[in-house]
Amino acid sequence: MTATDRPFGLNNLAYQILGVVTRLPRSGYDIVKQLEHFRPAKTSQVYPTLSKLESAGLVSAEDVEQLGRPNKKVYSATEAGRQALIDWIGTEPEAPYSRDDFLTMIYSGWLASPDEVRVLVDGKIVRLDRQIAQMQSDIARLVALHPQEMHDPGHWRFYRNSLLNRRLMVAQAERVWCLSLLYQLSGATDD
Amino acid sequence: MTATDRPFGLNNLAYQILGVVTRLPRSGYDIVKQLEHFRPAKTSQVYPTLSKLESAGLVSAEDVEQLGRPNKKVYSATEAGRQALIDWIGTEPEAPYSRDDFLTMIYSGWLASPDEVRVLVDGKIVRLDRQIAQMQSDIARLVALHPQEMHDPGHWRFYRNSLLNRRLMVAQAERVWCLSLLYQLSGATDD
DNA sequence: GAATCCATGTAATTGGTTACATGATTCA
DNA sequence: TGAATCATGTAACCAATTACATGGATTC
Secondary structure, three states: OOOOOOOHHHHHHHHHHHHHHHHOOEEEHHHHHHOOOOHHHHHHHHHHHHHHHHOOEEEEEEEEEEOOOOOOEEEOOOOOHHHHHHHHOOOOOOOOOEOOHHHHHOOOHHHHHHHHHHHHHHHHHHHHHHHHHHHHHHHHHHHHHHHHHHHHHOOOOHHHHHHHHHHHHHHHHHHHHHHHHHHHHHOOOOO | OOOOOOOHOHHHHHHEEEEEEHHEEEEEHHHHHHOOOOOOHHHHHHHHHHHHHOOOOOOEEEEOOOOOEEEEEHHHHHHHHHHHHHHHHHHOOOOOEOOOOOHHHHHHHHHHHHHHHHHHHHHHHHHHHHHHHHHHHHHHHHHHOOOOOOOOOOOHHHHHHHHHHHHHHHHHHHHHHHHHHHHHHHHOOOO
């Protein structure tokens, strides 16, 4: 399925933004911050996408005047927007795309010394540990504040929790792999 | 670090291609096939990138005439190309980028019925199982054919094996998560 | 006084996909 | 006879990043 085959020609980012404003109404600025950890996008991509969604009638904007801060537009999903999301969920997801410098570096790790690769992997473990700690505290906070919603698949927090757990599990698996690589590298000395 | 900060202005794809032809000399067509499972790219992106690498002196091309097939250009890394890769491995990798329709759909799964989400997750498990079986057979073949290279961090097959194992571990973790989500969903009936 | 937060956007460039163009050989 | 494999490229378009532009309020 190509972008132009999809209803309204929406891409992954558009559906992600639509999903965000269906959970809770938000400004463009808030959407960018919300996306940061899960599916990062810059303002230069988010604002035009919001305009597109609005002219397609999938979101509606309300002007909110503020004191001491710039005014903002708060976007929420329309009924048509909700329905477009539900319809999309019923279609085949495209193959995921990813680009990872760390893995591309590992790919050619045999050219460098084991010590250089160790440094690279150590750095990765540090970043993974930070992410793991963050996700664990996010999960703890979520289940403490909204315990009953964690069991209700009709509530968005059920899926927020589920996706946080998924990222945590994947990060932990990546961490185990890093350690196993360091172990295999430990047999080799650097001269 | 932006693309223009990097030496020669190479991006992730350029370094990946450089890594491929440093392992073994290959044609553009072969490179595309080689990349398929690990870091997919189309011919329309690979051929121009090869030209760029060649004019930067990081790869060299040899014309090979063939009988019964179109002639081809076989690319290999130059010494400068090897060194550019090693230098890059010593720099900080940029944050990985990824885009995943399946996860974006799950994000808004609360809007759909539990049954619709089940179908989505079932499909994901099928795809994961196929990938897991493929990786397991790739790994088995690799260790059977080149057992001694599996322990040598100075050989590229050591890292091929390591990266295959990583993908396998991550896919298995994803699979476990899928099953746990199906289990949590099984409490909910569809009306 | 400098940095960060809030807030919305546009312009230029790079990265990636789809579609087009060509043509022989092999396999079902 | 039709599809797949081998083989190299270009043109048009869509997706994403970087840089630019503005400006008040708060925090260090």
